[in-house]
Amino acid sequence: MATDICRIAVFYDGMYFFKVSNYYLHQHERRARLSFRGVHDFILSEVARSEGIDVHRCQIVDAAYFRGRFTAQQAAEQDKLFSDRVFEDALLRADIAMYQQHLITRFDGSFEEKRIDVWLALEAYEMTCLKKYDVCVLITGDGDFIPLVRKLNTLGARVMLLGWDFEYERDDGRVMRTQVSTGLIDRVNYPIMMKPLIDDRARRLDPLINGLFMPRAPEPAEFRQLPAVEGGERQGVIVNLITDKGYGFIKPDGSGDNCFFHASDLEDISIEECRYDDRVVFTMVRGEKGIVAKNVRLASNGNDMPPFDDEDDETEEEDLMADPAPAGVKTIIPGA
Numbered sequence: 262m263a264t265d266i267c268r269i270a271v272f273y274d275g276m277y278f279f280k281v282s283n284y285y286l287h288q289h290e291r292r293a294r295l296s297f298r299g300v301h302d303f304i305l306s307e308v309a310r311s312e313g314i315d316v317h318r319c320q321i322v323d324a325a326y327f328r329g330r331f332t333a334q335q336a337a338e339q340d341k342l343f344s345d346r347v348f349e350d351a352l353l354r355a356d357i358a359m360y361q362q363h364l365i366t367r368f369d370g371s372f373e374e375k376r377i378d379v380w381l382a383l384e385a386y387e388m389t390c391l392k393k394y395d396v397c398v399l400i401t402g403d404g405d406f407i408p409l410v411r412k413l414n415t416l417g418a419r420v421m422l423l424g425w426d427f428e429y430e431r432d433d434g435r436v437m438r439t440q441v442s443t444g445l446i447d448r449v450n451y452p453i454m455m456k457p458l459i460d461d462r463a464r465r466l467d468p469l470i471n472g473l474f475m476p477r478a479p480e481p482a483e484f485r486q487l488p489a490v491e492g493g494e495r496q497g498v499i500v501n502l503i504t505d506k507g508y509g510f511i512k513p514d515g516s517g518d519n520c521f522f523h524a525s526d527l528e529d530i531s532i533e534e535c536r537y538d539d540r541v542v543f544t545m546v547r548g549e550k551g552i553v554a555k556n557v558r559l560a561s562n563g564n565d566m567p568p569f570d571d572e573d574d575e576t577e578e579e580d581l582m583a584d585p586a587p588a589g590v591k592t593i594i595p596g597a
Contacts, residue, residue: 267319269308270383270394271301273357274401275375276330280439281425287547288429290473291459297355300400300423306469308396308421311451323356325390325404327381329364329374338503340510340519360384382409386416393420399449402426406441410449421451496560499539503530511541511554520545522554529558 282295301321309316312424336342352359360380364372386409389397398421399406410420424441431437446452464470500519502512507524507531523545524532543554 265318267308267312267314267395268392269304269319269321269396269398270385270388270392271304271321271324271357271398272405273324273326273379273382273402274378274399275326276377277401277403277439279328280325280428284425284427284429284439285474288427293474293476295473296475297351297357299474301355301467302472303469304398304421304423307451307453308398308512311370311421312396312419321507324355324391325360325381325384325388326352326357327360327377328391329372329377330361331372332363333365334373338501339425340521378403382406385409386412386545389416389418396421396451402423402439402441402445407442407444407448410445414450417452420448421453422446422449423453423455425455427456460508466486493543494542494556496540497554498541499535499537499541502532502535502537504535507532509535511543513545518552520552520554522557526555527557528551 278295285291286294301324305316305319305321309319312319330336330345331339331341333342336345349359353509362377362380365375367373385397385399388394393416396419399410400423402424413420422441422445424446426440428436428438441454446454458464459470459473461470495513497511497513497520499509503509509522510519511522514518520543526543527535537540540560541557542560543557545552546555547553
């Protein structure tokens with residue numbers, strides 16, 4: 262019937278989407294994060310075009326975001342509790358249900374996701390069985406989802422893929438590449454490679470393309486013209502130390518987010534000798550994941566500048582897509 266609704270479900274591979282969003286914020290000329298609402302508007306338009314129906318007959322009836330998270334203790338150690346909550350607020354506002362499980366700690370102290378892709382596949386298949394979606398949208402690049410695509414097709418659901426191929430050079434010179442599985446592209450009904458569309462100059466004024474991104478944030482407070490000691494350095498206070506893993510965080514004087522520092526960037530002092538509330542002098546540098554502190558040394562009592570006072574500065578608006586560290590038990594936010 263011409264009045265039938267095309268029911269759409271969107272399934273996010275959370276870590277993949279996070280990497281893509283970070284790429285556009287830190288590496289791409291857009292310098293902005295992806296917007297959930299903008300992505301959904303784009304999906305509605307593309308489904309309508311692919312299905313040959315009016316966009317008003319297309320509705321996203323479910324959206325689910327799957328990711329690993331730190332435990333509360335891990336998030337506190339890495340100063341990520343607030344950014345986690347801000348990110349969850351962004352998902353809630355976009356009516357996206359969140360499915361989470363703890364990250365696994367590796368032997369070298371780093372973290373990784375386990376079985377998230379299996380969970381996504383099982384939920385997508387079960388939800389499609391129960392709710393009879395017409396189109397399922399996968400936001401991922403992982404070829405492990407090819408069996409899911411086959412199963413969804415057997416249920417009568419068409420599958421759309423939003424994928425990104427991109428590469429960039431890290432600060433240490435290494436080239437990082439992210440590429441969508443060719444097998445996945447070949448298997449889905451509606452493959453959409455996003456980067457060429459976003460970079461297409463013919464669509465630079467297209468509101469659907471520009472709407473994919475959050476409004477560009479003001480220049481961070483760290484880069485304003487602030488009083489500094491010799492060499493353009495800043496002062497701050499150590500507010501967190503994880504000595505067994507060799508890093509900590511510094512709260513800069515004035516405004517700005519806490520800065521990560523690594524033990525290798527300390528001068529004339531070891532991380533074991535550092536203490537909470539130690540006043541330090543350091544240089545702010547934009548790294549791969551944001552602002553980090555380099556050339557960190559203890560501030561002398563007489564030769565360094567006094568703390569910067571920005572009592573009259575306006576408060577910076579928080580970015581709803583602040584870097585979320587993947588922390589906590591499974592959480593499903595209703596409303597999708």
